[in-house]
Amino acid sequence: MLKVALRKGESMKWTRRRFLQASAMAGGWASGEKSARAFHFPPPQEDFSQVPGIVVSHSPASTRIYLSSPSMVILPDGKYLATCDEFGPGSSEHTSGTTRVFISADRGKTWKRLNNVQPAFWSTLFIHGKALYLIGTTHSGDDSRIFIRRSSDWGQTWTNPSGPEDGLLRPGVPVETNAGNITICKGRLWFASVFDILGPRGWGTSFRFFVMSAPLKADLLKDPSWTYSTPIVSNPSFLHGGFHGLVEGTIATGPAGLPVTMYRVSDDDPQEKALVAITCPEGTVLGFDPLKDFVNFPGGAKKFIVRYDPATRLYLSLTNWVPKRHIGPKPDRIRNTLALISSPDLYHWTIRAVVLHHPEVKFHAFQYVDFRFDGNDLIALSRTAYDDGLGGANSFHNANFITFHRFENFRALTPRNAPDGLAGEIEQWNNGG
Numbered sequence: 001m002l003k004v005a006l007r008k009g010e011s012m013k014w015t016r017r018r019f020l021q022a023s024a025m026a027g028g029w030a031s032g033e034k035s036a037r038a039f040h041f042p043p044p045q046e047d048f049s050q051v052p053g054i055v056v057s058h059s060p061a062s063t064r065i066y067l068s069s070p071s072m073v074i075l076p077d078g079k080y081l082a083t084c085d086e087f088g089p090g091s092s093e094h095t096s097g098t099t100r101v102f103i104s105a106d107r108g109k110t111w112k113r114l115n116n117v118q119p120a121f122w123s124t125l126f127i128h129g130k131a132l133y134l135i136g137t138t139h140s141g142d143d144s145r146i147f148i149r150r151s152s153d154w155g156q157t158w159t160n161p162s163g164p165e166d167g168l169l170r171p172g173v174p175v176e177t178n179a180g181n182i183t184i185c186k187g188r189l190w191f192a193s194v195f196d197i198l199g200p201r202g203w204g205t206s207f208r209f210f211v212m213s214a215p216l217k218a219d220l221l222k223d224p225s226w227t228y229s230t231p232i233v234s235n236p237s238f239l240h241g242g243f244h245g246l247v248e249g250t251i252a253t254g255p256a257g258l259p260v261t262m263y264r265v266s267d268d269d270p271q272e273k274a275l276v277a278i279t280c281p282e283g284t285v286l287g288f289d290p291l292k293d294f295v296n297f298p299g300g301a302k303k304f305i306v307r308y309d310p311a312t313r314l315y316l317s318l319t320n321w322v323p324k325r326h327i328g329p330k331p332d333r334i335r336n337t338l339a340l341i342s343s344p345d346l347y348h349w350t351i352r353a354v355v356l357h358h359p360e361v362k363f364h365a366f367q368y369v370d371f372r373f374d375g376n377d378l379i380a381l382s383r384t385a386y387d388d389g390l391g392g393a394n395s396f397h398n399a400n401f402i403t404f405h406r407f408e409n410f411r412a413l414t415p416r417n418a419p420d421g422l423a424g425e426i427e428q429w430n431n432g433g
Contacts, residue, residue: 047389052356052366053403056082056102056111056381061394064090067402069099069179070381071125072370073132080104081132081155082111082381083179084402085121087140088394097121097139100402101155108379108404117149117158122177124193133220134158135191137177142197146175148220164223169212171223174198176207178248179370181305185253186281188213189220192251192261196231204245204266205234211251211261213283229279229286232263238290242267246275248303252315254278255345261286262346264303265294270327272300276346295347298322298339298429301332303368306346311373312411314342318369318380321351323425326361335365335396337422338382340413351426353413356405358386359420365396366403378410 048055059065066088073081082102087093099120102111117123121144123136132151137144146169147161161167169175173196180193195209208231218225234245244266254260263275274297277288299319306317321339322331338356343349358364364385371380384401385393393400407413415426 044390047387051384051386051388051401051403053382053384053405054108054111055401056404057084057100057113057402058388059086059400060388060390061392061398061400062390064088064394066091066394066398066400067100068368068383068399069122069136070368070370070383070402071123071179072372072379072381073125073127074372074374074379075127075132075154077154078107079154080108080379080404081125082402082404083117083123083125083134084381084383085123087121088398092118093121093140095139095141097137099123099134099136103155104404107374108406111404114155115157120147120149122179124177124180124182124191126182128182128189128216128220135177136179137175140176143174144176145173146170146177146194150221159221161221165221167221169223169226170196170228178303179368180248180250181252181307181370183251183253183259184216185257185259188215188283190251190259190279190283192249192259192279194249195246199234204247205236207245207247208233209246209249209261209263209286211259211279211283211286213259213279227283229284232277232286232288235290239265239267239269239273239294242269244268250305250317252306252308252346259283260346262297262304262306265297265300266332267301268329268331270322270331272297272322272331274300274304295349297349298341298351302335305370307371307373309373309411312342314344315346316340316342316371316378318355318371318378320365320367321354321429323422324428325425333396334361335367335385336361338366338369339426340378340407340410350430351415353410353415354418354422354426355407355410355413356382357419357422362396363387363393365393365399367396367399374406376409376411378407380405380407 069085096119099117101114119138135148149158192211199206210231211229246263265273298321302320320335368383384403385399
């Protein structure tokens, strides 16, 4: 009888895979006869038939290269341009980050891969003037630096940052970013998905988030064009001692006309939070009130992006809200539900609908989603962990796909449209339950 031992901490998914491998190596099954018939397994076949949306990029778990940091823009000619980066032990993330670039000429139905950008990691696409920009960090190591690149041919080629006059910003400071967004406010362009790592050493505690801005007519590739705000310093006493740190940020122009940043909050409380912080018009001071600016936010323990929808006069986000059926001790690890949420003021949030959901949480996720408004539709780019016919994702976190989604007539969606019987749980959250 063939036996396969379960390693400590190993899931049944991996045990099944090891069992098949061990069976093939054994060359057959034991039987009551003197000779055993050889038992051969066909090689696994790539199968994307169950993956929601359109596959933009795929990286099998066996490569140990995982996909993250989706970012997307709609170009002036109507084409879509998208980026993502590679992370994991099979990647070069710690020395020279690699960003993949894709373009779609048919509104997201098919995608063509363009040349990679390197070094580029945790990067954000945006359009300003008559050019395309990519802002990010060089890699994920402690000596990473922030850069900005410009493309005058809409993603075919990019400038190469080498110093403070051509795109290498704050060259003497270790800085990291996340794929976020920009906003235009008070005659300036603002970016807040950025932090230095000069705080007390440790995950979260070393992150000092700041906001950077530049006049609209400035040369964005020149470091002197940018103003950097005072940073937010981590304080473990926040949230009654449950605060572990800020992780990622997004920015919007608030109701009062000032740039407002919202941050993902690392906290083990099942009632997830986000932090609301405001920057002064000159861009020099970033501040918040710890007694009132930590707000209840469904999905706040995971990365999110906020954008303002002029048609509804609401702020919208696609977040990893955790339904009651999935609540556990680590809300940041539950990313199998994608919810559309809205707010009139960035402080009070309502779940409008669930647009994607999978009942399993360890190997399935729709996360780090970027989105854009396209008429009556919401288009989105997701870091997706899902079944691929090759054993699936390494984990919910180590995603094997970047997927594109179109949510038609999204403004008409309600909790009643939620899949898998989630409507009642949405209503309960919205009512404070």
